[in-house]
Amino acid sequence: VREFAALETVFRHNGRLPSFVTIPPGDDMAEVALGDGPAAPRVLVAADQVIEGRHVRLGEDLALIARKAVARNVSDVAAMAARPFATVATVVLRPTSSDHDARELLEALRASADIFGCPLVGGDLATHADPKAPIVVSVTILARPAHASGRVVTRRGSREGDGIYVTGTIGGSLDADGRGRHLTFEPRVTEALELHDLLGSSLHAMIDVSDGIGQDTAHLARNAERGDTTFALECDRIPITPGRDPSKALGDGEDYELLFTADREPPSRLSSGTPVTRIGRVERRSSDGLLVALETRHAVIDIANLGWEYGR
Amino acid sequence: VREFAALETVFRHNGRLPSFVTIPPGDDMAEVALGDGPAAPRVLVAADQVIEGRHVRLGEDLALIARKAVARNVSDVAAMAARPFATVATVVLRPTSSDHDARELLEALRASADIFGCPLVGGDLATHADPKAPIVVSVTILARPAHASGRVVTRRGSREGDGIYVTGTIGGSLDADGRGRHLTFEPRVTEALELHDLLGSSLHAMIDVSDGIGQDTAHLARNAERGDTTFALECDRIPITPGRDPSKALGDGEDYELLFTADREPPSRLSSGTPVTRIGRVERRSSDGLLVALETRHAVIDIANLGWEYGR
Numbered sequence: 001v002r003e004f005a006a007l008e009t010v011f012r013h014n015g016r017l018p019s020f021v022t023i024p025p026g027d028d029m030a031e032v033a034l035g036d037g038p039a040a041p042r043v044l045v046a047a048d049q050v051i052e053g054r055h056v057r058l059g060e061d062l063a064l065i066a067r068k069a070v071a072r073n074v075s076d077v078a079a080m081a082a083r084p085f086a087t088v089a090t091v092v093l094r095p096t097s098s099d100h101d102a103r104e105l106l107e108a109l110r111a112s113a114d115i116f117g118c119p120l121v122g123g124d125l126a127t128h129a130d131p132k133a134p135i136v137v138s139v140t141i142l143a144r145p146a147h148a149s150g151r152v153v154t155r156r157g158s159r160e161g162d163g164i165y166v167t168g169t170i171g172g173s174l175d176a177d178g179r180g181r182h183l184t185f186e187p188r189v190t191e192a193l194e195l196h197d198l199l200g201s202s203l204h205a206m207i208d209v210s211d212g213i214g215q216d217t218a219h220l221a222r223n224a225e226r227g228d229t230t231f232a233l234e235c236d237r238i239p240i241t242p243g244r245d246p247s248k249a250l251g252d253g254e255d256y257e258l259l260f261t262a263d264r265e266p267p268s269r270l271s272s273g274t275p276v277t278r279i280g281r282v283e284r285r286s287s288d289g290l291l292v293a294l295e296t297r298h299a300v301i302d303i304a305n306l307g308w309e310y311g312r
Numbered sequence: 313v314r315e316f317a318a319l320e321t322v323f324r325h326n327g328r329l330p331s332f333v334t335i336p337p338g339d340d341m342a343e344v345a346l347g348d349g350p351a352a353p354r355v356l357v358a359a360d361q362v363i364e365g366r367h368v369r370l371g372e373d374l375a376l377i378a379r380k381a382v383a384r385n386v387s388d389v390a391a392m393a394a395r396p397f398a399t400v401a402t403v404v405l406r407p408t409s410s411d412h413d414a415r416e417l418l419e420a421l422r423a424s425a426d427i428f429g430c431p432l433v434g435g436d437l438a439t440h441a442d443p444k445a446p447i448v449v450s451v452t453i454l455a456r457p458a459h460a461s462g463r464v465v466t467r468r469g470s471r472e473g474d475g476i477y478v479t480g481t482i483g484g485s486l487d488a489d490g491r492g493r494h495l496t497f498e499p500r501v502t503e504a505l506e507l508h509d510l511l512g513s514s515l516h517a518m519i520d521v522s523d524g525i526g527q528d529t530a531h532l533a534r535n536a537e538r539g540d541t542t543f544a545l546e547c548d549r550i551p552i553t554p555g556r557d558p559s560k561a562l563g564d565g566e567d568y569e570l571l572f573t574a575d576r577e578p579p580s581r582l583s584s585g586t587p588v589t590r591i592g593r594v595e596r597r598s599s600d601g602l603l604v605a606l607e608t609r610h611a612v613i614d615i616a617n618l619g620w621e622y623g624r
Contacts (some may be wrong), residue, residue: 006414006418010415017433020397025434030400034456035353045454047436051440088359090360103321106321123359130446134445138359
């Protein structure tokens with residue numbers, strides 16, 4: 001299954017979405033307005049899941065599965081520069097799972113959601129018929145615009161001349177044993193809010209790095225203000241997680257860092273201590289130009305499809 | 313896993329839920345307020361799932377799986393007398409599922425959500441690692457209060473002297489071949505809104521019949537205004553789906569009809585043609601009384617635990 005393509009196709013059928021859908025499917029979150037007019041309050045919503053054997057190894061610690069399911073969604077909120085406020089979750093356990101297992105997983109969902117400021121307010125717990133079927137945790141998160149203007153930051157709107165920036169470091173999310181930072185990352189909510197406060201409307205577009213920096217830059221590039229730009233990344237500038245092979249790091253994915261474009265320079269370090277690095281620029285595309293170009297010392301490489309595909 | 317017990321336990325830890333959670337977990341939907349004060353707009357949210365082999369037979373038609381996943385959630389909206397307005401969904405397919413399968417399921421999710429007035433605005437599609445793992449569809453629904461007062465109807469607040477009513481008929485949701493009304497039911501949204509319009513605050517409490525009329529009456533009984541009431545159902549009055557064995561019908565579950573208590577008599581038929589039947593009353597509990605009592609010609613039976621348990 002080509003997952004992304006299938007979703008894209010279906011959402012395209014949504015041509016006649018009602019006007020209260022103020023940010024349609026295709027961004028990190030959708031936004032809906034409660035009522036008419038520009039002053040109507042808005043709610044953002046997104047859903048994401050963690051599947052045992054796919055997003056985490058089989059038999060992974062239940063509390064880490066739960067945390068990841070919540071944190072992935074919180075990272076989507078960060079990507080919009082919004083503020084999380086509530087979650088619901090559905091869980092499928094094995095028929096052989098004990099009551100203790102159920103409580104451990106649910107309690108970790110509740111506690112994680114609480115820590116990220118979006119209390120778990122509902123959900124469903126069920127068991128598979130098949131004793132070997134994998135655990136699935138699906139979380140939906142609700143968020144609200146955080147900026148005084150009511151603005152949130154989408155994937156749309158990068159412009160020629162913008163700098164391309166990333167928070168933190170890239171690579172090393174997944175250890176050889178299947179664990180690593182993908183289970184313990186801190187979603188960049190406060191960093192996103194600070195960037196939006198500092199840069200305002202100069203913060204043009206943002207995404208969280210989940211698929212990999214190549215693919216996620218391509219998401220921004222496809223949503224640039226004009227269709228004739230190249231997102232050029234300078235390989236030497238991309239901050240690599242210490243100890244991680246740079247040639248692999250770019251394809252790792254699941255960094256859950258913020259990737260954004262802006263026409264004003266952000267500080268090189270945010271209040272939380274998280275570094276911000278300029279890694280490239282948006283430029284006019286040459287006739288033979290690429291959507292996303294990685295500039296190394298020796299060559300320019302097309303990395304629009306570089307990233308992590310589950311089940312690869 | 314005792315699913316309900318596990319959820320209850322965990323939500324009890326939510327003792328310090330923030331005040332913006334205006335209807336806490338434990339009802340058909342939770343409600344959150346966007347801002348402070350009684351005039352702050354409110355959003356209702358619920359999540360429910362359909363698991364192949366559990367809620368539908370293995371190999372069930374993908375479009376019917378999708379429809380059921382949406383309709384179950386819409387039925388929760390009906391139970392609150394609220395109005396659905398948006399959905400998000402996560403889907404896990406098999407690695408062997410084709411692109412055509414993915415599109416068929418997603419398109420059915422989109423179309424079903426559209427028909428019920430709650431467009432699909434986001435979600436995620438992924439595949440299992442295990443080729444035999446079952447399909448899981450999780451849907452989250454957002455709704456808004458529909459009544460001019462902003463009031464929604466919860467499971468709480470039934471009173472001694474109330475009549476107990478049900479829409480439609482009970483029983484026969486599941487055919488011998490695993491199909492039947494549980495795949496095709498019409499959630500009672502318009503019926504719920506009409507009842508709320510007609511009865512106003514006399515409509516004390518409501519739930520949709522998903523677990524079975526015994527268990528769902530018990531949910532209302534446990535949330536009655538006072539703890540010393542019995543919900544007495546008269547067996548002969550319960551409208552049974554034609555052709556269905558009455559002795560089995562009461563335990564079927566998945567009727568997705570409205571069950572409610574009121575201290576004013578509703579019409580016996582609503583604008584949609586759906587019948588409303590008085591099936592019992594809330595009375596003061598005698599010293600040896602039951603929570604939910606089914607009165608037959610020969611005996612009074614405790615049916616607080618009667619209903620459908622998946623995997624029974």
